[in-house]
Amino acid sequence: MTPKEISKEGFAFPEHTGYYFTPTQYHLTPNLALSPSIITLPPQTTACITGAGRGLGESMALGFAQAGAGGVIICSRSTSELEEVAAKIRDINEDLKVTVVKCDVSNEEEVKNLAAVIEKEHGRLDVLINNAGYLDAGWQPITSGPADDWKRVFDVNVFGVYLVTRNLLPLLLESEKGLKTVIGVTSMSSHWAGHSIAMGMSKLALNRFVEFLAGEYGEGNGGLMSYALHPGGVKTRMSQEEGKVPKELQGMSKDSPELCAGMAVWLAKEPRPWLNGRYVAANWDVDELEDKKDEIVEGDKLKFRMVV
16 A cells, blocks of 8 residues: 555555645654744744643643743643643743633633733734533434533534634734634534544534634734644543543554644745645645645645545
């Protein structure tokens, strides 16, 4: 088999998933070009990361600290976890201003409070990463599983993303040109149908949401850059919970969370209009991705469309 037909783990991904969009993929360590210790952000860069108490959110928060951000706002439903992450951030850069905010992204009053805290304590926002998510006990028929579990997925993964983005957009749009970035953490499950997985359906909605953002607030309408970022197959506490993901699929979660952190910093460093409103995978080689600029724009690739 060719590299495009089989992955290093011995499992062939369908071509439509975009897994092999760049000939080179990364799993354990990022491409050197994505190392947050090498990528230097403008010192005033201020980023807000939801779901930052552990896992991917924690890794991205630390990545922005390593890249020289001036301020990081971390939020989740657990302040004890956030305080641990904040301590790690301060160990990396004691001059960085880190703010901890307890926030359930599906609660409008708590989201409005998040926006107020950011404006009061930082006075600016350059990067928003919608990382908070909820995973249902999927991989089962629609008639199985609790309906409330299904609803909670959309409350967090869709409505929560909408609420946070809606309330933080005014601050983002006031940012200097080139620093207005929204990243939504998506999932490869958004490419599949065949199992009633609310997660995959919610992430499909997120993919389209970032495209709408680019259309409404992109070039000529505010300069906002928005991306749907697939973090790779990362083993997180949520994905390892009993009944959430079949054990045979859990074994495929071998990617490092640092891949996602590096890609998030790379996306935020400068405007990339040729990727605006599109799907990006943390496993991809960014140099090879850059080489595909014209192909992406001319073919309007990395977006979700119906085949007719």
